[in-house]
Every structure is written in C-alpha cells, then in structure tokens.
Amino acid sequence: MPHKNHNQVPAEIHEQFDLFKKGNGRAFKYFYDFYHRPAYNYVLNLIHNNAVAEEIIDDVFVLLWDNRDRIKDANHLVNFLYLVSRRMAIAHLVSLKKQVESEAAWAIYQYEWATQFDEVEIAKDKILSLIFQHIGNLPPRQKEVFLLSFTQRMDVRSIAKKLGTSEKNVYKHLSRAYDYFTTVFPRNHLVLILLMSAWQ
Missing domain, CATH: 1.10.1740.10 (RNA polymerase sigma factor, region 2, helix turn helix motif)
Structure with a gap:
C-alpha cells in the first residue's frame, strides 16, 4: 500500500x-x-x-x-x-x-x-486499539456520532445533516464521548487521542 x-x-x-x-x-x-x-x-x-x-x-x-x-x-x-x-x-x-x-x-x-511499524506508528496503533476496545461502552447515538467524526473525518455540520439532528446535539454527543474517554485513558493517552482526531 x-x-x-x-x-x-x-x-x-x-x-x-x-x-x-x-x-x-x-x-x-x-x-x-x-x-x-x-x-x-x-x-x-x-x-x-x-x-x-x-x-x-x-x-x-x-x-x-x-x-x-x-x-x-x-x-x-x-x-x-x-x-x-x-x-x-x-x-x-x-x-x-x-x-x-x-x-x-x-x-x-x-x-x-x-x-x-516504527515506534511512532506503533504508538498510534496502540491508541487506536484502546479506543476501539472502549468504544463499545458508549451509548449507541454517542458511538455513531463519534465514529462518523473519528473514522470518517466528518465535521459537525455534516454529521448533523446525515443523522437528521442539530449541530448542538452532535457537539453534545462528541463532548460526552470524550468525557467518557477521560475516565478510561491516562492523560498522555488523551493527548494522543486529540492529536489523532486531527490526522489526515
């Protein structure tokens, strides 16, 4: 590839x-x-x-x-x-x-x-693995919104349009999803999660 x-x-x-x-x-x-x-x-x-x-x-x-x-x-x-x-x-x-x-x-x-993978790639993949291990604990709507944002790189407006809901609700679901991850990831891992959200 x-x-x-x-x-x-x-x-x-x-x-x-x-x-x-x-x-x-x-x-x-x-x-x-x-x-x-x-x-x-x-x-x-x-x-x-x-x-x-x-x-x-x-x-x-x-x-x-x-x-x-x-x-x-x-x-x-x-x-x-x-x-x-x-x-x-x-x-x-x-x-x-x-x-x-x-x-x-x-x-x-x-x-x-x-x-x-080299050391950097291994670190990224480890975090991805942890995310997917924990993502099943999110409520269905939160999980759906998070996956659209995280794996498909959709912005808030696009997610709201796709799901037929308001941008405010999308922000709410994303915020609660990240709040959940703060309870299961160490602080340094959370930094990587936020960085990964910006990867292209």
Whole structure:
C-alpha cells in the first residue's frame, strides 16, 4: 500500500481524479483497478485473512466513493485509502481479540501487527486499539456520532445533516464521548487521542 507521504503521483491519475470528483463511474473504476491490489496486500499483511481483507477493501472503496466531495486531490485520495484501510484492519484485530481462546494467542497477533511499524506508528496503533476496545461502552447515538467524526473525518455540520439532528446535539454527543474517554485513558493517552482526531 502506498505510504501516506507518497508524492510521486502520475499525471494520468490527476486527470482521472478530476473526473472522479465529478462523480464519473469510470474514473472511480480506474482508481479501484489501480489501487485495489496494493491496498488489499497492505491489509492482508496486517490481518492474514484473505476473505476479510477483501471485504475490508471493498468497504474502503465504498467509503472513498461516498466521501469523494471531501477528497482534496490525488495525493489525498491515496492517504485516505491508507488511513481507512489501516483503521478498518485495526478494528478487525480488536474484534478478533474477543474470539481467540487465550491471551497467548492474542499476544501473537499483537506482536505480528506491532513489528510492522516504527515506534511512532506503533504508538498510534496502540491508541487506536484502546479506543476501539472502549468504544463499545458508549451509548449507541454517542458511538455513531463519534465514529462518523473519528473514522470518517466528518465535521459537525455534516454529521448533523446525515443523522437528521442539530449541530448542538452532535457537539453534545462528541463532548460526552470524550468525557467518557477521560475516565478510561491516562492523560498522555488523551493527548494522543486529540492529536489523532486531527490526522489526515
């Protein structure tokens, strides 16, 4: 999967991106064909499950299409695929933890996963893992609002419109979600959570 600092984007991709932004289905297929295999290999390398990796990548491209208005340029598109693929893979690993029969088996998954990143990336992934472990404790509406903000990078106005509620209610749900996290995360972890909310 291309790294998010990747800057060498062919000119043809920029041309296709302009069509993609306008809702052109063929341009979307162009990006699907171009990035599907590296994205799939990237996720597969994290979770080691062919079928689940394919499902995750299909969902990632659905999100790409649904969020095309928010994608700034061709480089941002690559970054979007990288981050969303990674976050979905992490969510799967957290879910997998509940299914393994022993802490020893889970430790193996953690080790294989962690060794693929440098120290900074490992720190980010650890926080993401903790977030997804605790997010199930949020009330359904709070969880929905938090996930739209945190994983799909939607702003308050967009969330309010999507859910058919007021921006005031969205702020309330986000505030209560972060209040909850203050009770389960150490202070230094909370700083990282806030920083992660600003990651692109």
